[in-house]
Amino acid sequence: MECVSCATATNKYKCSKCLAPYCSFNCYKTHKESPECAERTAARQTTQKPKNNEEEEPTIYPPFSTDDTVPKNLLEKLEHSEPLRQLLRNPHLCALLKEIDVAHNANLAMTAAMQEPLFVEFANACLEVVEPMTEAEKEDLRLCS
Incomplete structure (x- = not known):
């Protein structure tokens, strides 16, 4: 351009x-x-x-769409998630999300963020809303813990 x-x-x-x-x-x-x-x-x-x-x-x-693109109707459900609201009250998480948003290398920023337990908790809360675990997956998770 x-x-x-x-x-x-x-x-x-x-x-x-x-x-x-x-x-x-x-x-x-x-x-x-x-x-x-x-x-x-x-x-x-x-x-x-x-x-x-x-x-x-x-x-x-x-x-652009990929196999991993989340449909807009599922993304809109994030707005109503109380666990996400609670997490987003944390100033450290907000700062981390802002850093990712403006990063020149998004992959590197995400890799670094995934080292933070708070960000992993945030990512898991998002996934739970847009792609909830089945009962079998929850049971497997309990067995691994």
Whole structure:
């Protein structure tokens, strides 16, 4: 992708209004004051109306499905999980999740996070919501413990 202001190859940042890629703060300042930003924003708003007035997180890369992709309806169940709510009150876990979110190397960040018992507990709580264990799996787990 090319920076919308200076045409330098970049994939670092994107405009929060119109999703145009940019490479630096100076290019962003120039872009956000340009009529092009307003035009792109207007075009984006007419083509994408989020449900329930919720704005979806902008991303440079379009979503793609894999065998491991969790369907949206199961992800929405996470919102109602009390064990997850309790875990997310922990400031250490929140800091860890923020680090993973902005990491340049997501695999490395996840590998490091999986060394933290608190993060493993969080991951297991998420899995329990989106892919609950069967009774046979629970029994196997009890036998291994």
